[in-house]
Amino acid sequence: xxxxxxxxxxxxxxxxxxxxxxxxxxxxxxxxxxxxxxxxxxxxxxxxxxxxxxxxxxxxxxxxxxxxxxxxxxxxxxxxxxxxxxxxxxxxxxxxxxxxxxxxxxxxxxxxxxxxxxxxxxxxxxxxxxxxxxxxxxxxxxxxxxxxxxxxxxxxxxxxxxxxxxxxxxxxxxxxxxxxxxxxx
Numbered sequence: 001x002x003x004x005x006x007x008x009x010x011x012x013x014x015x016x017x018x019x020x021x022x023x024x025x026x027x028x029x030x031x032x033x034x035x036x037x038x039x040x041x042x043x044x045x046x047x048x049x050x051x052x053x054x055x056x057x058x059x060x061x062x063x064x065x066x067x068x069x070x071x072x073x074x075x076x077x078x079x080x081x082x083x084x085x086x087x088x089x090x091x092x093x094x095x096x097x098x099x100x101x102x103x104x105x106x107x108x109x110x111x112x113x114x115x116x117x118x119x120x121x122x123x124x125x126x127x128x129x130x131x132x133x134x135x136x137x138x139x140x141x142x143x144x145x146x147x148x149x150x151x152x153x154x155x156x157x158x159x160x161x162x163x164x165x166x167x168x169x170x171x172x173x174x175x176x177x178x179x180x181x182x183x184x185x
Contacts, residue, residue: 005066009053025076027080031081032079036069039069041065054066072144083141086169087138088168088169095157097134097135102124103116122140154169161175
């Protein structure tokens with residue numbers, strides 16, 4: 001039984017939610033506006049300041065869609081009211097990040113800089129404090145798009161298990177391995 005799908009979503013005062021024709025949910029708030037097409041079997045009901053997602057049967061497909069759409073709509077409500085923030089950390093000697101407009105340029109130890117063009121919905125800033133690793137802060141209204149872009153940036157140089165060098169999320173715990181010396185016993 002989906003516990004996530006059953007949980008009601010509280011709609012903040014500044015946010016309006018509508019269910020349009022074709023089962024499309026439109027969420028509008030102070031930070032922006034988002035749309036999400038919902039499967040025809042799943043029903044979205046709005047009662048004042050609470051929104052609930054309901055499924056017609058106990059089929060495996062309906063159970064999966066129930067929790068998924070509830071989570072997507074909850075992320076949309078959070079995004080248009082507060083916004084979503086993700087911070088990436090560059091771990092490694094000489095690793096740098098510069099942001100000019102919607103272009104993110106990364107120096108990741110390759111012979112060439114890695115240039116990444118960001119979507120217009122995402123705002124990026126980079127910071128380098130003395131004694132700290134460089135950080136890239138990405139903010140957006142759309143949590144789904146933000147996660148996709150962060151994953152693509154991280155894929156340019158994922159953290160390796162021996163020294164931890166690479167691009168990682170802030171607060172991410174890496175599984176570290178012992179080097180060669182541990183094997184000689």
